Amino acid sequence: xxxxxxxxxxxxxxxxxxxxxxxxxxxxxxxxxxxxxxxxxxxxxxxxxxxxxxxxxxxxxxxxxxxxxxxxxxxxxxxxxxxxxxxxxxxxxxxxxxxxxxxxxxxxxxxxxxxxxxxxxxxxxxxxxxxxxxxxxxxxxxxxxxxxxxxxxxxxxxxxxxxxxxxxxxxxxxxxxxxxxxxxxxxxxxxxxxxxxxxxxxxxxxxxxxxxxxxxxxxxxxxxxxxxxxxxxxxxxxxxxxxxxxxxxxxxxxxxxxxxxxxxxxxxxxxxxxxxxxxxxxxxxxxxxxxxxxxxxxxxxxxxxxxxxxxxxxxxxxxxxxxxxxxxxxxxxx
Amino acid sequence: xxxxxxxxxxxxxxxxxxxxxxxxxxxxxxxxxxxxxxxxxxxxxxxxxxxxxxxxxxxxxxxxxxxxxxxxxxxxxxxxxxxxxxxxxxxxxxxxxxxxxxxxxxxxxxxxxxxxxxxxxxxxxxxxxxxxxxxxxxxxxxxxxxxxxxxxxxxxxxxxxxxxxxxxxxxxxxxxxxxxxxxxxxxxxxxxxxxxxxxxxxxxxxxxxxxxxxxxxxxxxxxxxxxxxxxxxxxxxxxxxxxxxxxxxxxxxxxxxxxxxxxxxxxxxxxxxxxxxxxxxxxxxxxxxxxxx
Ligand SMILES: Cc1ncc(C[n+]2csc(CCOP(=O)(O)OP(=O)(O)O)c2C)c(N)n1
Ligand SMILES: [Mg+2]
Numbered sequence: 001x002x003x004x005x006x007x008x009x010x011x012x013x014x015x016x017x018x019x020x021x022x023x024x025x026x027x028x029x030x031x032x033x034x035x036x037x038x039x040x041x042x043x044x045x046x047x048x049x050x051x052x053x054x055x056x057x058x059x060x061x062x063x064x065x066x067x068x069x070x071x072x073x074x075x076x077x078x079x080x081x082x083x084x085x086x087x088x089x090x091x092x093x094x095x096x097x098x099x100x101x102x103x104x105x106x107x108x109x110x111x112x113x114x115x116x117x118x119x120x121x122x123x124x125x126x127x128x129x130x131x132x133x134x135x136x137x138x139x140x141x142x143x144x145x146x147x148x149x150x151x152x153x154x155x156x157x158x159x160x161x162x163x164x165x166x167x168x169x170x171x172x173x174x175x176x177x178x179x180x181x182x183x184x185x186x187x188x189x190x191x192x193x194x195x196x197x198x199x200x201x202x203x204x205x206x207x208x209x210x211x212x213x214x215x216x217x218x219x220x221x222x223x224x225x226x227x228x229x230x231x232x233x234x235x236x237x238x239x240x241x242x243x244x245x246x247x248x249x250x251x252x253x254x255x256x257x258x259x260x261x262x263x264x265x266x267x268x269x270x271x272x273x274x275x276x277x278x279x280x281x282x283x284x285x286x287x288x289x290x291x292x293x294x295x296x297x298x299x300x301x302x303x304x305x306x307x308x309x310x311x312x313x314x315x316x317x318x319x320x321x322x323x324x325x326x327x328x329x330x331x332x333x334x
Numbered sequence: 335x336x337x338x339x340x341x342x343x344x345x346x347x348x349x350x351x352x353x354x355x356x357x358x359x360x361x362x363x364x365x366x367x368x369x370x371x372x373x374x375x376x377x378x379x380x381x382x383x384x385x386x387x388x389x390x391x392x393x394x395x396x397x398x399x400x401x402x403x404x405x406x407x408x409x410x411x412x413x414x415x416x417x418x419x420x421x422x423x424x425x426x427x428x429x430x431x432x433x434x435x436x437x438x439x440x441x442x443x444x445x446x447x448x449x450x451x452x453x454x455x456x457x458x459x460x461x462x463x464x465x466x467x468x469x470x471x472x473x474x475x476x477x478x479x480x481x482x483x484x485x486x487x488x489x490x491x492x493x494x495x496x497x498x499x500x501x502x503x504x505x506x507x508x509x510x511x512x513x514x515x516x517x518x519x520x521x522x523x524x525x526x527x528x529x530x531x532x533x534x535x536x537x538x539x540x541x542x543x544x545x546x547x548x549x550x551x552x553x554x555x556x557x558x559x560x561x562x563x564x565x566x567x568x569x570x571x572x573x574x575x576x577x578x579x580x581x582x583x584x585x586x587x588x589x590x591x592x593x594x595x596x597x598x599x600x601x602x603x604x605x606x607x608x609x610x611x612x613x614x615x616x617x618x619x620x621x622x623x624x625x626x627x
Contacts, residue, residue: 048460054490059449059483066453066467069439070391074453089480093443094450102434103425103624 004174010151015046023050025077061087065095073109080126081114095164099139107162117170123309129270142245144168146215148197149242170216193254199238207237210262223321250288260292264331268300298331335593336538347605349376349400360572369430372400374567379404381540393447393469394440396431409612419619426622445478452484455493464552466494474505488557489525495557502566522559529559535586
């Protein structure tokens with residue numbers, strides 16, 4: 001099953017099971033079913049609770065927060081994650097703050113879905129991954145869709161938190177299959193440790209390096225791991241968390257032995273360097289595992305540039321499997 | 335001016351005395367941060383008080399002490415919130431402009447509450463027909479895009495949203511003609527939204543005028559903009575009034591006192607005493623403890 005279908009089914013299941021859930025967004029009604037078809041079939045089955053909105057990202061997020069305030073639950077689709085910038089005030093200054101700024105906890109079950117990332121030629125304003133702009137806001141959690149985590153579970157978890165959550169969804173990932181139980185391919189297996197998908201070499205020993213990436217980079221990471229194994233004889237492990245923030249891999253007991261035994265930790269992410277998720281994760285690892293890490297954590301971001309439209313220019317800027325491979329080789333040998 | 339029941343006048347003057355006391359406490363260095371008093375505008379929430387129901391939601395703004403006191407008659411809790419003392423409505427975390435109690439909520443970002451109120455109104459329209467969401471905003475707040483996004487949504491979805499505009503002719507230091515092209519009425523008309531302007535300062539007259547309009551929001555849902563042409567007597571916050579001192583804004587109370595001197599003197603003395611007692615009692619309380627959230 002493709003990731004898009006898994007997400008679509010998750011929304012169907014959620015709306016079916018919980019009559020307090022609303023879905024709001026632009027162009028999400030059938031037969032169109034949303035710009036990326038993630039909401040397909042929802043409005044036909046749940047006409048009163050799946051609402052197409054005007055082009056008003058701020059009001060959509062605000063109205064969703066109002067629903068949550070009044071005891072409902074809301075899932076918002078921002079057509080392109082880039083436009084979450086137009087909902088920044090409602091998300092950061094209202095929804096997230098309201099959880100705590102009135103002295104007593106105000107539950108705010110609200111999910112803002114953000115189709116993100118490039119590699120599709122949509123150009124500078126339709127290809128970004130905006131995680132870093134929402135990091136470290138009290139009362140705001142960041143999640144990302146991965147090919148490992150069933151999205152129904154992810155949605156249930158976010159709504160149960162009772163605080164607003166952003167769900168980043170890589171647009172290329174939509175088209176890729178979910179990984180079946182246990183196997184990534186003929187070389188690698190995966191298992192869950194806490195909410196972190198851990199990909200390892202089947203029957204392998206200590207990894208030469210460990211990658212940590214959000215779900216949108218999972219396939220690029222696995223591709224880099226295959227090449228590193230087959231062409232460079234380097235065995236890698238990969239960690240893909242469902243919740244990006246807060247996230248503290250060194251605080252997960254089941255991950256510490258792995259991180260301690262690895263030759264290099266490399267954190268890769270989409271988006272430009274500077275105040276990023278990856279830097280935050282690296283700072284946590286340096287602090288917690290100082291004296292245990294063999295090398296400084298290596299970081300991979302996209303180039304310090306807007307994301308161009310033309311395919312050859314876009315490729316230069318965005319993180320590719322080859323970018324990750326080079327960073328690992330450089331980190332280990334460079 | 336029409337004579338008022340003691341109860342209404344007492345509430346009006348409670349708000350007035352409360353606000354005066356806040357400015358005095360600021361001058362004495364007893365208060366921290368900032369505050370925005372509603373001196374001159376007290377009659378707006380007091381007029382609306384019997385026309386709103388417990389099941390209605392109220393979204394207030396930075397100039398919200400009158401809105402709160404008209405809803406809850408709780409000067410102790412409000413002052414404790416502003417002074418950061420035990421018994422504060424929001425444990426001292428929110429302060430003057432971030433209050434929440436039941437279905438009452440205020441925020442300090444202009445225009446932000448409008449989409450939220452629309453969302454709440456959506457919930458009410460489905461589950462509690464007849465109830466409405468009321469959002470207080472100022473004239474300057476019509477500069478915010480959120481207001482229009484929310485009005486559009488509320489009109490499209492026929493949401494029971496009552497927008498109470500306290501048009502006091504100024505936003506902080508900027509007179510309305512310098513910040514608003516056109517009019518509130520014209521803007522409401524552009525969305526096909528009902529609009530009504532109120533010039534009266536007399537609580538009885540205001541109630542008579544707006545009661546049937548508010549009723550239509552309940553029976554024939556859709557947004558309604560009630561624009562009160564009102565007057566800010568005091569500074570924007572404290573000591574920051576840059577208007578020429580010669581021009582005195584209209585004060586409803588001056589007119590009322592002239593028409594009803596004996597009642598005014600009696601009720602004002604009682605309100606002042608009450609506020610003094612509350613202030614002394616709250617000031618003696620220990621600091622608020624934030625239970626965490
Ligand atoms: C988004 C935003 N911008 C600016 C401010 C600062 N500010 C607080 S009140 C105010 C003026 C508001 O004017 P108006 O809406 O007319 O309300 P009034 O103060 O007259 O009651 C300003 C600029 C703010 N709180 N929020
Ligand atoms: Mg004003």
